[in-house]
Amino acid sequence: MLINKESLSQAGLQYGYSRTRRHPSVKPFIEGNYNSVDFINLEKTKEQLESAIDFLSGMKNAGRVILFVGVKPEIRQLVKEVALSVNAPYVTERFIGGTLTNFPQIKKRIDKLHDLLKKKESGELSVYTKKEQLLIQRDIDRLDRDFGGISSLTNLPHAIVMIDSRHEDMCLKEAKRLHIPVVALSNTDCTIEGIDYPIVGNDGSVSSVRFVLEAMKSALQIEPSA
Numbered sequence: 001m002l003i004n005k006e007s008l009s010q011a012g013l014q015y016g017y018s019r020t021r022r023h024p025s026v027k028p029f030i031e032g033n034y035n036s037v038d039f040i041n042l043e044k045t046k047e048q049l050e051s052a053i054d055f056l057s058g059m060k061n062a063g064r065v066i067l068f069v070g071v072k073p074e075i076r077q078l079v080k081e082v083a084l085s086v087n088a089p090y091v092t093e094r095f096i097g098g099t100l101t102n103f104p105q106i107k108k109r110i111d112k113l114h115d116l117l118k119k120k121e122s123g124e125l126s127v128y129t130k131k132e133q134l135l136i137q138r139d140i141d142r143l144d145r146d147f148g149g150i151s152s153l154t155n156l157p158h159a160i161v162m163i164d165s166r167h168e169d170m171c172l173k174e175a176k177r178l179h180i181p182v183v184a185l186s187n188t189d190c191t192i193e194g195i196d197y198p199i200v201g202n203d204g205s206v207s208s209v210r211f212v213l214e215a216m217k218s219a220l221q222i223e224p225s226a
Contacts, residue, residue: 011211013201016188029200052197070163086220090149100174113143
């Protein structure tokens with residue numbers, strides 16, 4: 001996938017927020033301010049994206065698990081599709097507090113989901129009344145909504161990709177506490193302090209988020225079987 005200033009511009013990654021919303025940590029990445037809107041230096045965004053992709057490629061080659069996180073309604077489907085395409089876990093509905101820092105308890109909920117799905121598939125739930133089966137199905141639906149995307153996790157992820165580090169502040173704090181490397185697409189209202197691989201760019205546009213995720217997907221795509 002071609003990554004250059006022109007392709008980044010076509011995707012709209014240069015558009016920041018108003019100067020009044022600018023976080024001081026992104027100041028070195030601002031190219032200028034036009035009509036009160038900050039414009040991001042795409043040469044620096046290109047360098048950051050390439051650095052992040054190199055890191056993620058190394059993680060993939062080492063067999064590491066990368067968790068994708070992006071729960072904003074307009075981009076959650078994109079995040080899910082890319083995560084599934086590279087066989088990675090994802091969080092797109094809501095990040096539940098303790099998902100990382102209290103993973104043993106989260107793992108119990110994942111195990112319960114697996115157990116209920118197994119019993120449903122084998123027909124073991126048929127011994128229950130229709131009302132009981134309905135209640136069990138509601139439990140399955142709730143568990144799947146909250147933990148379905150991370151149901152493949154047996155341990156903590158080795159790295160996290162997030163869209164909009166300001167919006168995913170809880171996830172970022174938990175990752176930093178556990179020293180899990182973070183790759184984040186962060187607009188001008190975000191602090192990039194403490195983010196291992198920040199990508200300063202428009203995190204609120206479907207086109208810009210798609211471009212960044214597709215670039216990552218190209219680097220992480222599962223090789224087809226011979």
